[in-house]
Amino acid sequence: MSDPLKVVVTGAAGQIGYSILYMIASGAVFGSRKVILHLLDITPCMGTVGGVVMELHDCAFPTLAGVVPTDDPAVAFNDVDAAFLIGAFPRKEGMERKDLLAANIKIFKAQGGALDQHAKKSVKVLVVGNPANTNALICSKYAPSIPKENFSAMTRLDQNRAKSQIAAKLGVNAQEVKNVIIWGNHSSTQFPDAKHATVGDKTVPAALGDDNWLQGDFVSIVQKRGAAVIAARKLSSAMSAANAACDHMRDWFNGTPAGVFTSMGVFSDGSYNVPEGIMYSYPVTIADGKWTIKQDLPIDDFAKSKMAATADELVSERSDALAICEAE
Numbered sequence: 001m002s003d004p005l006k007v008v009v010t011g012a013a014g015q016i017g018y019s020i021l022y023m024i025a026s027g028a029v030f031g032s033r034k035v036i037l038h039l040l041d042i043t044p045c046m047g048t049v050g051g052v053v054m055e056l057h058d059c060a061f062p063t064l065a066g067v068v069p070t071d072d073p074a075v076a077f078n079d080v081d082a083a084f085l086i087g088a089f090p091r092k093e094g095m096e097r098k099d100l101l102a103a104n105i106k107i108f109k110a111q112g113g114a115l116d117q118h119a120k121k122s123v124k125v126l127v128v129g130n131p132a133n134t135n136a137l138i139c140s141k142y143a144p145s146i147p148k149e150n151f152s153a154m155t156r157l158d159q160n161r162a163k164s165q166i167a168a169k170l171g172v173n174a175q176e177v178k179n180v181i182i183w184g185n186h187s188s189t190q191f192p193d194a195k196h197a198t199v200g201d202k203t204v205p206a207a208l209g210d211d212n213w214l215q216g217d218f219v220s221i222v223q224k225r226g227a228a229v230i231a232a233r234k235l236s237s238a239m240s241a242a243n244a245a246c247d248h249m250r251d252w253f254n255g256t257p258a259g260v261f262t263s264m265g266v267f268s269d270g271s272y273n274v275p276e277g278i279m280y281s282y283p284v285t286i287a288d289g290k291w292t293i294k295q296d297l298p299i300d301d302f303a304k305s306k307m308a309a310t311a312d313e314l315v316s317e318r319s320d321a322l323a324i325c326e327a328e
Contacts (some may be wrong), residue, residue, distance in 0.1 A: 004065040006080045011087025012039035013048040025064040036066040040076035061180035073114035088129025101113040111217040112142030132186045133279040134317040138187045153265025155182040155281040157244035162192040182263040183311025191306035194223040256286045261294045278314040
């Protein structure tokens with residue numbers, strides 16, 4: 001039998017943490033492989049974390065080999081195989097994205113350092129806390145001994161949202177929709193692209209027969225879905241975010257099916273004329289725990305303009321983030 005996987009979840013007392021811990025412990029991510037959960041949160045939240053630990057034990061999961069609640073990053077990141085970095089400073093009313101970035105730089109700089117010192121060098125790191133793409137970039141910068149390809153930002157939630165919108169329009173199950181792409185940033189500039197997606201033996205554009213919707217309302221709905229959830233629920237997406245993070249990590253460990261690609265925020269190598277070195281969401285295939293950017297997809301002028309706009313935002317975010325780091 002393999003040794004249990006050590007999996008850290010930051011922000012463990014939060015809403016996403018509450019959903020994701022159940023999913024990881026129940027085998028939804030790593031299957032029958034046993035896991036030891038490391039639960040990291042800030043000291044004032046440790047009482048709540050204690051309650052979550054009780055509930056995890058009370059579930060009596062056969063795959064849960066242990067739980068380590070802590071407010072110490074050195075303990076949380078010790079020897080971990082997978083990291084779900086969820087805890088982040090939340091966006092508050094009146095905050096600009098730049099303000100949010102400044103508040104989160106210290107968190108992800110420190111967590112990068114802790115990963116560098118304590119985690120396995122093979123650790124797979126998924127950043128969920130927003131602004132996820134640039135938080136992931138900063139985290140990697142301060143973990144220089146861990147390969148850059150081991151860091152990613154979550155755009156799987158956006159991909160799932162896009163699949164769901166197309167499925168509803170076609171009257172099919174969302175799992176029948178394959179190869180929707182999210183390009184760029186997990187923000188309102190992201191570009192949800194259904195041009196290469198399929199449903200059954202048809203392309204999505206052919207099945208829909210409505211390019212105006214695909215280039216108009218579809219893009220807008222997916223870009224603004226997070227805000228719509230907040231408006232309706234008075235809280236940000238939690239269950240769907242946890243589910244998407246599990247989807248992301250499961251594919252990263254197990255691989256993507258033949259002919260299927262998925263969206264991940266990864267370091268750009270210049271593919272599709274995206275500036276190198278930003279954490280940009282691409283379509284990727286995954287095998288043996290390694291992702292590869294899907295190459296040579298035809299890109300029309302509409303897509304090029306959208307892809308460039310979200311890249312420009314990420315270049316600007318990177319500049320702001322690095323300036324904040326240098327000023328500290």
